[in-house]
């Protein structure tokens with residue numbers, strides 16, 4: 134399949150690995166920011182093929198995983214209302230809130246529906262004028278343009294029973310926060326190619342300069358990731374810290390101007406809490422005042438919700454690259470995709486889910502003995 138098979142070529146992968154081995158002279162720690170990259174790395178065993186000097190640290194780039202607990206609990210409270218049709222991508226349905234998840238709300242009679250686009254939710258609102266339709270608008274810069282478009286269309290078409298519960302997050306402030314943490318070991322970044330296809334690369338040179346780290350915009354197939362690693366290691370060995378685009382088939386420096394215009398019209402930058410990490414300044418988007426009428430937090434009374442994370446869950450450390458999922462005592466025992474304690478075990482981009490799916494039998498030998506039921510993994514990305 135064009136653009137997929139050709140980026141899985143084993144001979145080219147060996148050549149890239151040989152180049153990385155030939156250039157590396159000392160230990161380097163690189164962070165892949167995106168959960169999609171993490172899954173590709175673990176699935177294809179890329180981290181195990183690299184020379185031992187090159188360590189990959191998994192970053193917080195799983196949107197489901199970093200959606201804050203209070204926002205999940207607000208979603209649960211809104212979804213339980215009898216006048217609401219609550220729409221979400223499938224990944225969110227099993228994300229644990231303080232005492233339940235959206236599946237539980239659905240089982241208890243809530244009208245919770247999986248949609249594949251916010252425009253599907255808008256269509257539901259048009260067809261059900263006597264109900265309130267809420268779309269759970271989570272995600273990084275990648276999902277923001279479509280969510281902005283849905284609100285833009287709702288206003289243009291005069292659809293007033295449609296709102297977004299917005300929990301958008303932005304990558305560059307998260308990189309800045311990770312690099313500013315005292316315990317940070319990251320020396321270079323593989324930036325998320327799909328985020329940069331929307332936003333471009335303009336936000337990264339200042340970060341590379343401030344923290345003196347290479348930032349290589351990287352795709353998601355095995356050869357994309359190896360090429361990103363090769364370029365990052367090459368820069369580190371030469372003492373450089375530049376932004377490089379290793380994903381030119383999708384990313385241009387200026388990003389996607391139409392998508393950027395839509396985001397700018399509908400959203401404004403705000404501080405945002407990241408689940409497991411905490412507040413990060415200017416790391417999110419919210420609806421502007423002009424679109425406040427389409428804000429579910431504004432329309433429904435969801436203030437004052439009290440949240441509580443399970444004490445055993447170490448997802449915050451996983452998301453910051455401080456531990457690997459298998460170092461969590463709950464991994465594969467009390468925490469599995471069927472009984473998740475944290476969102477990183479639920480999401481198709483979560484690091485704990487990746488290790489459970491691809492490494493449970495090898496990286497956690499004490500917990501061997503049961504097969505991994507494929508159906509435990511949520512197929513909706």
Ligand code: SF4
Pocket residue numbers: 445446447448449451458461462463464465468469473474475476477478485
């Ligand atoms: S394995 Fe489960 S409990 Fe442990 S950090 Fe991951 S999600 Fe949390």
